Amino acid sequence: MATRDETARAIARHERKEAVRRGVRRVVVFLAFLVALALLYTGYKAFGESINDAQTEWPVIGRVLPRTNDLTMPPIMDIVTELGQPPQRNSSKPLAAFIAEASLFTFREAAFGFFFGMMLGLALAIIMLRSRWIERGLSPYLVASQTIPLVAIAPIVVIWGSKSMGWLPFDWQPWMSVSIIATYLTFFPVAMNGIKGLQSADPAAMELMRSYAASRRQTLLKLQFPASLPYLFAAFKLAATVSIVGAIVGEISGGVPGGLGRLILDYASRYTTGPSRLYASVMGAAVLGIVVFGMVTVTEYFVMYKRQEGSAAP
Amino acid sequence: MNDHDTPPSKAAAAVEIDSVSKVFNLGKPNEVHALDGIDLTIDDGTFVSLIGPSGCGKSTLLRLMGALTHPTEGSVVVNGKSADQARLDRDYGMAFQTSGLFEWRTVTQNIELPLQLMGWDKAQRKERALEMLDLVKLAEFGDHYPRELSGGMQQRVAIARALSFRPQLLLMDEPFGALDEMTREHMQTEVLEIWEKTRKTIVFVTHSIPEAVFLSNRVVVMSPRPGRIAADISVPLGRRNFDTRESQGFFDSITEVREALRFEGSTR
């Protein structure tokens, strides 16, 4: 028997090592992709400059592919050095610090949006789980709700927030309205995958719970909720992404200062005097998106780890 | 040793397996010796069952015959050529535990699949598919999609598909494992009917002793870790009919197979 245990442990060790190796490989591929992208950008730029695309009429360049002058495509090194330069004359704070602060501000909006969206989505999923009728009646509108470009009416939401939230024990801040927009985008994947996941519980296990005379609540907590976790994490990853999108776009169209969206808008309007700053701030948004996605993925790994181990036996 | 109560018309060997071993994940911590030193010859026209506890390598052995996996050591010869060549020549048909039907094809289209791969024209395919539907008694279900069929019906379609190009060798991997007992007995009768009509060589993997005994001329009992042939039992029951399942000979053979399996279990 001891040898069996040893084999099992050896296999588990092997699998863990494989998982780590897979993770490392993914990071390497990601970095390689970034390098390839930078090379492609620089290479295309060099090619365009060598054929002098501003003077020649190429059918694709300027229509499908961008022109290659330093204003449209600043050299990558310019963007990197710009990160260390102060963007404002009256302060020595480098651009990187501005972007980091704005990212944190946007992250806070998105995090609140994510949290409330998750709660709303789960609540809707549980309500739909209770009644097939409500599910059939509600789900077309959940889909339809996402075709409403709430982000485009962000100004209304911001005004509405400051007007109608006076009853709260704290002062309503404009960024909280942005969080509402993020909430609106976040709840949808959670609700849709939540109901699918809650319904994915094995029918035999459901009967087992019934045979124990388990209450609905117990069935929900002990069986249906754990069964829905893989679906929910897929939704959380999507939700994390769209909460950032919602926050950035909400800031831009709602005119809320302090975050990445506003920073991008500012640098876009002053593009001709510093294209590198716009590129840098957009990259900040990309990094923030990938970081929150990574946070959910890591959480998923730790929550689901035990389960994967259990199913790893050959 | 290879003499059976229903001797095949030709004495040629359909499958010859010579000192075959199979190791999965060779050199890794999860290395598994699936098969060790297997010698087995299957005569043309016989119905052979492979039986044993899970992990004894019976499915692996079947896959070696189909060249779906390759031996670590030893050789597998099918119809006088290498297993790989036999596969390329489409010498055998195969049925799995899950029917493996393509859910996007109708029943007829599923049966036509191998014919299509072999480049038959449409009219020929249609004709053969109808013939096969008759054989498995599903004539009126040709235009249905698999999801509209019961498990037993799906399995019958899978068998029709395996037989559609009339291979002489049929490899079946627990094809009735997921069916209920009633459907299972019914399917067994049907497979025997088909076998009697066509005199194919059938290699049948199962973990059910009565199923093995009822169907086969010969039951090969296997033992696990590493997979070995523990006993090779011939079943002298003659032509099966409705009473076979209640005959003394049937019970005797069941006992013989069970003893062989139990003996294996106790020496672990």
Added chain:
Amino acid sequence: MIKRALAGAFPALVIGVGGLVLWELSLLVINPDGFLLPRPTEIFEAFTEHFDAIWSATINTGYIVVTGLIVGVILGVVWSLLVSRFRIADETLTPLAIALNAIPIIALAPIFNAWYGLLSPTSNQAIVVLLVFFPVFINTTKGLTSVGATKIELMDSYAASKWEITRMIRIPNAMPLFFTALKIASSLAVIGAIVAEYFGGSQDTLGQFIVQNAASGRYTNAWAAVVAASAMGITLYLVSGGFERVATPWRPDVDVVG
């Protein structure tokens, strides 16, 4: 058949009509001047009053959405077919695509404006193409690579070629996932186009109509355009669902919602 479809849609109709009536009545009581959230009847009035302007904006935005959707879907499918030929697809390229999908693509709008010119619709189309590309690529690759082992073994037993396996198993297997992605992408395309229009592009678009009317406090007009945008999104969604039914006849009657 029609009767059954009606019975299926009944709960949705009840909740829809009930919701609209509740919206109308509650606003009549608590918010008589309809400042921020107008009543449905007011939105309808604004819609008919500005129908010409909204219609022409819808056509322009629709052009961006549909062209972007088509190009994005073609790119996504072709790329996925190429990539799924190699084992590396499953292990590294799909996770990479999933990670890249976490980038807020709409933030690229100002850069695209700099590339293609502030008033050119190309920058908006580029945003839509990118937004559509990722879900289509990710789902199609998943569908092409996640094929049941029995089916592959069966094809191996027939000595089928790689291309035959792709054509007869992988592509049909990817169909349902592809259509799920198409439905997601069709609503994404509308939202993406409208938000991208906020940054630039043609002036006669739904995005610009909403922004300009909201900026000058004419919220009812903005809402009327929002309704037009939603209608476009729902139409595209239903059209995708229609394609799905035709292309995957073997699947059970799928809900309109999927």
